[in-house]
Amino acid sequence: xxxxxxxxxxxxxxxxxxxxxxxxxxxxxxxxxxxxxxxxxxxxxxxxxxxxxxxxxxxxxxxxxxxxxxxxxxxxxxxxxxxxxxxxxxxxxxxxxxxxxxxxxxxxxxxxxxx
Amino acid sequence: xxxxxxxxxxxxxxxxxxxxxxxxxxxxxxxxxxxxxxxxxxxxxxxxxxxxxxxxxxxxxxxxxxxxxxxxxxxxxxxxxxxxxxxxxxxxxxxxxxxxxxxxxxxxxxxxx
Numbered sequence: 001x002x003x004x005x006x007x008x009x010x011x012x013x014x015x016x017x018x019x020x021x022x023x024x025x026x027x028x029x030x031x032x033x034x035x036x037x038x039x040x041x042x043x044x045x046x047x048x049x050x051x052x053x054x055x056x057x058x059x060x061x062x063x064x065x066x067x068x069x070x071x072x073x074x075x076x077x078x079x080x081x082x083x084x085x086x087x088x089x090x091x092x093x094x095x096x097x098x099x100x101x102x103x104x105x106x107x108x109x110x111x112x113x114x115x
Numbered sequence: 116x117x118x119x120x121x122x123x124x125x126x127x128x129x130x131x132x133x134x135x136x137x138x139x140x141x142x143x144x145x146x147x148x149x150x151x152x153x154x155x156x157x158x159x160x161x162x163x164x165x166x167x168x169x170x171x172x173x174x175x176x177x178x179x180x181x182x183x184x185x186x187x188x189x190x191x192x193x194x195x196x197x198x199x200x201x202x203x204x205x206x207x208x209x210x211x212x213x214x215x216x217x218x219x220x221x222x223x224x225x226x227x228x
Contacts (some may be wrong), residue, residue: 004157033214035216037219042221043203043221043222043224044118044219044220044221044222045158045205045207045219046219047216047217047218050215050216091157091158093157095213095214097214100148100160100162100163100170100171100172100173101163101170101171101212101213101214102148102160102163102171102173103148103150103158103160103217104160105157105158105159106157107155107156107157108156108157
């Protein structure tokens with residue numbers, strides 16, 4: 001079974017500062033994908049960034065980057081130059097190929113950006 | 116382009132009743148997945164449909180069923196509602212099988228009383 005653990009239920013960061021959200025996962029699979037989604041109060045899950053497990057290079061999307069450590073099964077999200085609009089719930093998700101390509105989500109980290 | 120649309124946005128049902136939730140994927144998206152998000156938790160996978168066929172089913176009782184129509188829209192049905200079925204139900208769509216990520220709708224908030 002796949003499990004995803006987010007050990008930080010809540011975090012806060014000053015506007016314009018950098019924050020890192022942690023995520024670890026457990027799997028016996030070798031080929032999989034990892035995602036970070038944000039869920040603002042509007043409830044819609046929004047894709048932040050995606051990483052293929054077979055790629056060693058860490059994914060980046062503008063102010064968002066990941067630190068993917070496959071051997072350690074760690075997938076942290078770094079948000080640089082934090083903005084007020086980054087305030088949201090952040091979910092780490094694991095996708096194993098096959099059987100519906102389902103996401104396994106962590107329990108989320110509530111991030112608050114302080115003006 | 117419209118995003119993933121779900122209806123209704125909110126509803127309240129009584130225990131034992133039946134409910135149907137609807138989802139319209141983004142135009143051109145052939146894959147639809149359903150997730151249940153209980154308050155304070157991450158979403159849990161219920162079903163995935165691709166090209167109108169069920170491709171995956173999560174660990175939910177048979178009271179939960181779904182289908183995908185020729186226009187790729189989808190319905191999630193829940194029979195004999197329990198208080199524990201109260202949750203946000205999220206629909207997500209993808210052009211293919213989702214390895215590039217899914218686009219989610221804003222969900223249907225179901226309250227069972």
